[in-house]
Amino acid sequence: MSETGTNTEIDPSATESAEGRAEGPDTEPPGGSAAARLSTAPADSINVPALGLLGWARWSWRQLTSMRVALILLFLLSLGAIPGSLIPQSGVSPMKVEEFRQAHQTLAPIYDRLGLFHVYSSVWYSAIYILLFVSLIGCIVPRGWQLTRQLRGRPPAAPRRLGRLPAYTSWRTGAAPEEVLGAAHRLLGRSRFRTHRSGDAVAAEKGYLREVGNLLFHIALIVILVAFAVGQLWKSEGGKLVVEGDGFSNTLIQYDEFSSGTLFDSDGLAPFGFALDGFDATFERTGPQKGTPRTFRARATYWEGASGEERKTVIEVNKPLEVAGNKVYLVGHGYAPVVTVRDGQGDIAYQGPTPFLPQGDTGFTSVGVIKVPDYRDKEGKKNQLGFQGRFLPTFALDEVRGPHSSFPALDYPVLAINAYRGDLGIDSGVPQSVYQLETEKMKQFKDAEGEPFRKFLRPGESAELPNGAGSIEFEGVKTWATFQVSHQPANGLALVGAVAALAGLAGSLFIQRRRVWVRASRGADGETLVELAGLGRSESPKLPEELADLAVALRAEAPVSGAAGEPAAEEGSEAEADDPATKHPDPEPEEAAGPDNQGNDPADPVEGARA
Amino acid sequence: MNLAAAANENMAYISNVLIYSAMAVYTLAFIAHMAEWVLGSRSKVGRTAAALTASDGTGDAGRTETVEISGGKGGTTVLERPKVVTRGGSGSRDVPDGPGAAGSDAGGDMSGRIAISLTVLAFAIHAAGVLARALSVQRAPWGNMYEFSTTFSMVAVGAYVVGLALRKNVRWLGLPLVTTVLLDLGLAVSVFYTESDQLVPALDSYWLYIHVSCAIISGAVLYLGAVATLLYLFRDRYEAKLAAADGPQPGAFATSVLERLPSAATLDKFAYRINAAVFPLWTFTLIAGAIWAEAAWGRYWGWDPKEVWTFITWVAYACYLHARATAGWRGRKAAYLALVAFACFLFNYYGVNLFVDGLHSYA
Ligand code: HEM
Numbered sequence: 003m004s005e006t007g008t009n010t011e012i013d014p015s016a017t018e019s020a021e022g023r024a025e026g027p028d029t030e031p032p033g034g035s036a037a038a039r040l041s042t043a044p045a046d047s048i049n050v051p052a053l054g055l056l057g058w059a060r061w062s063w064r065q066l067t068s069m070r071v072a073l074i075l076l077f078l079l080s081l082g083a084i085p086g087s088l089i090p091q092s093g094v095s096p097m098k099v100e101e102f103r104q105a106h107q108t109l110a111p112i113y114d115r116l117g118l119f120h121v122y123s124s125v126w127y128s129a130i131y132i133l134l135f136v137s138l139i140g141c142i143v144p145r146g147w148q149l150t151r152q153l154r155g156r157p158p159a160a161p162r163r164l165g166r167l168p169a170y171t172s173w174r175t176g177a178a179p180e181e182v183l184g185a186a187h188r189l190l191g192r193s194r195f196r197t198h199r200s201g202d203a204v205a206a207e208k209g210y211l212r213e214v215g216n217l218l219f220h221i222a223l224i225v226i227l228v229a230f231a232v233g234q235l236w237k238s239e240g241g242k243l244v245v246e247g248d249g250f251s252n253t254l255i256q257y258d259e260f261s262s263g264t265l266f267d268s269d270g271l272a273p274f275g276f277a278l279d280g281f282d283a284t285f286e287r288t289g290p291q292k293g294t295p296r297t298f299r300a301r302a303t304y305w306e307g308a309s310g311e312e313r314k315t316v317i318e319v320n321k322p323l324e325v326a327g328n329k330v331y332l333v334g335h336g337y338a339p340v341v342t343v344r345d346g347q348g349d350i351a352y353q354g355p356t357p358f359l360p361q362g363d364t365g366f367t368s369v370g371v372i373k374v375p376d377y378r379d380k381e382g383k384k385n386q387l388g389f390q391g392r393f394l395p396t397f398a399l400d401e402v403r404g405p406h407s408s409f410p411a412l413d414y415p416v417l418a419i420n421a422y423r424g425d426l427g428i429d430s431g432v433p434q435s436v437y438q439l440e441t442e443k444m445k446q447f448k449d450a451e452g453e454p455f456r457k458f459l460r461p462g463e464s465a466e467l468p469n470g471a472g473s474i475e476f477e478g479v480k481t482w483a484t485f486q487v488s489h490q491p492a493n494g495l496a497l498v499g500a501v502a503a504l505a506g507l508a509g510s511l512f513i514q515r516r517r518v519w520v521r522a523s524r525g526a527d528g529e530t531l532v533e534l535a536g537l538g539r540s541e542s543p544k545l546p547e548e549l550a551d552l553a554v555a556l557r558a559e560a561p562v563s564g565a566a567g568e569p570a571a572e573e574g575s576e577a578e579a580d581d582p583a584t585k586h587p588d589p590e591p592e593e594a595a596g597p598d599n600q601g602n603d604p605a606d607p608v609e610g611a612r613a
Numbered sequence: 614m615n616l617a618a619a620a621n622e623n624m625a626y627i628s629n630v631l632i633y634s635a636m637a638v639y640t641l642a643f644i645a646h647m648a649e650w651v652l653g654s655r656s657k658v659g660r661t662a663a664a665l666t667a668s669d670g671t672g673d674a675g676r677t678e679t680v681e682i683s684g685g686k687g688g689t690t691v692l693e694r695p696k697v698v699t700r701g702g703s704g705s706r707d708v709p710d711g712p713g714a715a716g717s718d719a720g721g722d723m724s725g726r727i728a729i730s731l732t733v734l735a736f737a738i739h740a741a742g743v744l745a746r747a748l749s750v751q752r753a754p755w756g757n758m759y760e761f762s763t764t765f766s767m768v769a770v771g772a773y774v775v776g777l778a779l780r781k782n783v784r785w786l787g788l789p790l791v792t793t794v795l796l797d798l799g800l801a802v803s804v805f806y807t808e809s810d811q812l813v814p815a816l817d818s819y820w821l822y823i824h825v826s827c828a829i830i831s832g833a834v835l836y837l838g839a840v841a842t843l844l845y846l847f848r849d850r851y852e853a854k855l856a857a858a859d860g861p862q863p864g865a866f867a868t869s870v871l872e873r874l875p876s877a878a879t880l881d882k883f884a885y886r887i888n889a890a891v892f893p894l895w896t897f898t899l900i901a902g903a904i905w906a907e908a909a910w911g912r913y914w915g916w917d918p919k920e921v922w923t924f925i926t927w928v929a930y931a932c933y934l935h936a937r938a939t940a941g942w943r944g945r946k947a948a949y950l951a952l953v954a955f956a957c958f959l960f961n962y963y964g965v966n967l968f969v970d971g972l973h974s975y976a
Contacts, residue, residue, distance in 0.1 A: 069935065072935060073932060073935045076931055077929075080926075080928035083921050087916075091916060122916050169699050171697045230914065291808070320818040322911065331909075331910070486911050488912070490912065493907070497904075501900075503896065504896055504900065508893050511892065511934075547697075554695065
């Protein structure tokens, strides 16, 4: 007890949980006496194992729904989340998981077995949060019942010795007890207490919203979990690269990549589409941050349904397009050089934009591959061509870096290419990356000196391939953008849950639940002794003040007799100190209430309600 | 365009000068605080021990408090105001608060007041520095770790100054706060310094303003709670030793320092109120972050390291609140949980930004 040292509070909810949720062994033994501990300990830890299967089940349930276990589960929930932030997660970055596997040959299998590459869907982590939520439900239901009972019942009757309560004041007045109680009743009612008068006292209680808020918060947590689960199971998410001028319509085959939750049905893809009209990027032009992006805007036209009306829009990084229950996010952008390749016959063998991938440097150097599968050489023989290209948005040359790009915008665009002929390997049936050239079965074009053929082209320029093999013209540059189309059901529900949780939390933490009793009794001298006492959570210093306010208001109708303003409180406490009943250490008010009042503990709202 | 850029660089320069000046004034405040503590140690306090022995004898005798309506200074109110007897629950020690760092030493009190004045001055300069930085980058001043650090400590000191202005009992926070603010600013200007720049587009959203400002305010105020918790642990041990008269007694230095702090119960309540009051804000921070993530990346929750640590911190504070409501966990155990929770917050800021790479690591 002296270890804790700080519970200067008489906490209604602590006693409440002792009754309602059976965790007696946890409850502070009043006054620390061993007898008190025994008498209040519920059966759980001592008798129940003898009760067989049902007993065990009940015992486990009580343990699971006890505050202590909830605490431990919460702790485990945060502890268990740690590895997922330090070890690469397959759901977040599969590439890094692959790297990790390569680098740690012995550790990886162990991690695999422990599910450490997907912590948040692993068996053990799921077990923690499922247990926690079962515990939560097991906690909400009885507390909900308790609250409804309390709301239907009456504020608990006054304990016998009000002087033992955490806040207390008293005075003597000439007014009759009946008048005082009537005034107190009205006063407390005006202050929006729930009041009940019985015998020589008025009982009042206020701040039920605290309990409501607490329940709302915990229920909202369940709503959020459900929303999250629904979102995970029915979500769909796909990526698509769209070149300026091209479009996309929402069908499975149009996606570059696609993933979905286990219960998603691909027939359920909403019919809509959009086209990329253009992409604007601006970059910092001066200063140490030169080259860092400032704005990205994708101008698009979209339509809903098979033949919906077309609308213009702008998609930006933090401003997705919302259409048909889907959201279209802008996730990346780049350049697609437009080239025309003519074959040895002078016919167009390939024409169009080819997306190049940015390399991540500040100059936005991009690389890509142009594959020309239908090509005839000078003699008219069928063959295939492949070009490796490097696109430099702002060409610059220096001794150290050679040709490179010095700025990401299209200030002085140059396309550098190498050329190959031979078998592209795309007919072999093995899937190939469009960004890579398999050069094993190809031969590089050589120039007159025998050096690899290499050309730097400005827009509008073209280059002849050696020996009349054809030509390549760099016509210009288009932009492209990548989009992520995602459909996440139950987002709205999650938001509702979050808002409810917040509201509930505010109620739970800022509203003070407290009880006030007023007793008026005629003393031997014919005067009336008015006593006011309050019980609340002492985390708030406001209770004594509130009590004082009430006392001030009540004194208007029950004026202090004798010397005006003489506080009777000291008398009260002195009288009490003389009282032998208060000498032994039993500071809990329910104890002071005396044996005849056992089942009617004022500090316990449940009991009070039952009475 | 160029003119504007020059003006911005000018502003950035002014901001740096202001931050360095604030550090200088904080240093002076630090010295004044030290003087307060040193001078205060000359005065005989000796009140706690006496109070403890007294309360040992009489059990939990009710404490009488006069509740005043008009917040006047001790006992001068003439309002007819009833006295309300308050009493602690079982097991409380009913130890009065210590007299503060200065004890009853007049010189100590004077340097304490000087320290506070200097702190307020430093805070004003500090705030001006943060403002100038914001003007120079033309956005909120928390786009990188340097700005985050300077703003963070500014808010922490601001909360303390507000507490002082509201005449709350927070003077004991002075020395630890000023010390750590100096540390934080020192780290900011030496390790984290970043030229003023603008944000990459992904960070440019008004949810960023909401999310990050809430994170900063939560963190700064939770920091005050953590300081109180730490001091509570020391003071609680001290009081426990005093109360166990036959056990080992605290050393002279510990006594000299700890007897001047508020009582363990006061510190504990202070920490609880702060943590409980900030918890909803921290919850809102999490929600705002999720909304922002939804707008920026297409999912409101993706187990990114920063998100994970925000979640861990949140759950850790929920743990603490639960512990406070669970018998057998109040007091020291709950205090340890509160410290763990704040450590999680710190790791989320320093650790994740520096050691873990994820979408959030913009520093
Ligand atoms: C999902 C995880 C949970 C979270 C994040 C959570 C969070 C919280 C928070 C923040 C409070 C503080 C509100 C206050 O002090 O009034 C609280 C109170 C409470 N929680 Fe939970 N909780 C969770 C699960 C549970 C479970 C499983 C139980 C039951 C076994 C439970 C029982 C309670 C009770 C009884 C209170 C009221 C304490 C009081 O009156 O001060 N909670 N919870």
